[in-house]
Amino acid sequence: MHDAATLYLTQGSGNNVKPMMVCQHLGIECNRKYINVLAGETKQPEFLSINPLGVVPFLVLADGQRLGESNAIAWYLAENSPLIPKTAIGRAQAIRWMNFEQTSLEPNISPVRFVTFIAPELATDNHDMIPVWQDRGTKGLQILNDHLQAHNFMVEETYSVADIAVYGYTHLAREGGFDLDSFNAITDWIDRVESQPGYAPISELLNGADYTIDNLAA
């Protein structure tokens, strides 16, 4: 059902990893279009005509319906698969952890990684925020580590879309200066996620994607 959908993605982003991890785990062959965020392509008219909010990842279905937000796209692609928990409380726990990821992890790990690792030339402007992001992000990682000390996966001891969502930026945390060595439950869980069928490292996720800002409608 998803083979005719188009997924707009960029390289190196923990949010963009998530829908691709679902596709690769389930063998879904989405069309992939590579958008270069650092070159400003998400803000160019060609892309804004597809997603007026100017962000990726973004999914356009075969019938033209559009869906934003990484965790929502991952959830959609995972529907009717074992990646969605089977019980009502399991689905709610998955939504709980996806929410936690977007409020406690991503808003801290992503910006500090961006200004210190991806584009350090921007660090000057945001220098005073770096310790704030690192402190808040570490508190989030502590909550995650506490959970994973008692559980193999985020929800109901089964690999799910919640693991994929939380993995997105957690596995990149070292690039934001976070010390994961004291969070053994997290690093053990990262190993379990990376042992799942279809897993590929973030550097390989866009292999084979079209690069086509000039003919996005194609």
Next chain:
Amino acid sequence: MHDAATLYLTQGSGNNVKPMMVCQHLGIECNRKYINVLAGETKQPEFLSINPLGVVPFLVLADGQRLGESNAIAWYLAENSPLIPKTAIGRAQAIRWMNFEQTSLEPNISPVRFVTFIAPELATDNHDMIPVWQDRGTKGLQILNDHLQAHNFMVEETYSVADIAVYGYTHLAREGGFDLDSFNAITDWIDRVESQPGYAPISELLNGADYTIDNLAA
């Protein structure tokens, strides 16, 4: 199925409104326990033994399972009801808007409302953040208004858990100094939400709840 669950709530919070709106719309009779956040009760041992993260809303099921995060609790209580969209893309859009609410609305409307309206004595410390929160929150409200100019409800033209999640802090935005008068699509939608069966104003949501920090286990 939810009648034996216990919902821990506080007064006046846009997040705490959400699960109660689901219960009242669907006629679910959760046990409700009132926790006084401003008096510090979420950080007292009696409550920390129930939710170590020390936040409300929080749900404890009859079998002891525990669930945090307002939107996850609302989703759980809404399962198997018309408040959950019927299609896969509809459910994903609901998750998309719930995510939007927790990243673009709540983190801006909630703190500025807190320091200027709920507890202005704290505004001194956070004074420089007030214009930042108001600017970011206004951008979120603009995105919401744009969506509601073309839609009666958040997802598939039907009242759903996504409306309840987004309504939580949006209907309190004026208390944070946000001018909703220029967002007619939002104010019209607020009227539609408040016309739904079972709707009660935030000031009435805890009428009849137990107030029992001293005997929370009861």
